[in-house]
Amino acid sequence: MEYVMVDGRTLDRSAAKVDIEDRGYQFGDGVYEVIRVYNGKMFTGMEHLKRLKESAEKIQMKLPYSPEELLARMEELILKNEVDTGTVYMQFTRGISPRNHVFPGENVATTFVAYTRKVPRPVEPMEKGVCAILDEDIRWLRCDIKSLNLLGNLLSKQRAAEANCFEAILHRGETVTEGSHSNISIVKDGVIITHQADNHILNGITRQKMLEICRNESIPFEERAFSLDELSSADEVFSSGTTVEVMPVVEVAGKPVGNGRPGSVTRQLQALFKAEIERQCGQI
Ligand SMILES: Cc1ncc(COP(=O)(O)O)c(C=O)c1O
Structure with a gap:
């Protein structure tokens, strides 16, 4: 039942x-x-x-x-x-x-x-990393609202699925916004960069928790828009969301990110995020 x-x-x-x-x-x-x-x-x-x-x-x-x-x-x-x-x-x-x-x-x-x-934790993809495609962000201008209207997200996620990828990284022109069902961050020279919380993205609870962890652990981060060029030259890329926690993206649009394996900052964040879950909910 x-x-x-x-x-x-x-x-x-x-x-x-x-x-x-x-x-x-x-x-x-x-x-x-x-x-x-x-x-x-x-x-x-x-x-x-x-x-x-x-x-x-x-x-x-x-x-x-x-x-x-x-x-x-x-x-x-x-x-x-x-x-x-x-x-x-x-x-x-x-x-x-x-x-x-x-x-x-x-x-x-x-x-x-x-x-x-x-729903189990996606342990294997979290270990190995996942791939993402790029897609134009065609959604409305109130992406900060978690509304039932998800058609724009669905069209992008479907394209990703057809390419056997986990996520579609969305961009408005040259600016990366977020994923079809997650927030996207990059790491460059040890600094995490993620789009500011405005009307172009959903301010993920995972994203907020992650930034709180960064503040507490003195991990440098910037909340600002970043470009497709910055995405393609990033050392690390990861997606974050409620069901996927911190998910390493190791390939974007068919090209490896960094050395093609989950990066050290992403791994550190995954461990800190897991510790936070365990602090609130017990061992996982
Ligand atoms: C478009 C979009 N952005 C970001 C997120 C991540 O939000 P949260 O961390 O609150 O799950 C989601 C999650 O469903 C989403 O659909």
Whole structure:
């Protein structure tokens, strides 16, 4: 039996249904989050739920639960589904109402759905590194919102998958923004460089945690846009995200990065990130 949550009720997966006039289904009018679970505990859960609230506010949507209430609900679901290592997904849409571009108004309740997945840590690719393609970033200009509208991301990720690659590194003209489903950083002469948190990227919780680790460990970093030239001459490239943690990228657009193996700064960050997970969730 797999339990899911719909509007605060816990029910069997097979009993969960979506109304055809749900605005998430019709317009992608909603926001979502994915939280990592290690040893049955959520990692950086509160940070994700605060970002969910911010995403909702940015699209003028009011969530019916506080981050604290949501955290408790998600804990319940993880326990019920006996998730040890995995993820919990949740989304809120602007509710059910006859199709109309105009918002339906406050009397229409949001639709809330949550479910869990059992997902192992991607240990092997984290050891060996992965490849990435390059793709023009054709998405809208509010990539800071974790919105359900992911078509631009999907098209890029599909291109990457067709090239047997893990990620598509996106660029607006000469400027690298992020990945189709992760943040991208480069390392040059020992300095980590990653795009500043503005409307062109999702400010990843993993990215934020990683920068906090860098601050604490005096690892130099710069939050700024970098170019395709800087990407192709980088010593190291890595992707970061909730399910993939810190993932070395060893090949970009068919060319090896550095010596074609995960670099020392990336490896150091992976170890520090793992230590942070273990501090919060126990040994992994
Ligand atoms: C487009 C995009 N950027 C960045 C990230 C990384 O964010 P986080 O570290 O919060 O998972 C994701 C994760 O889903 C993403 O989809």
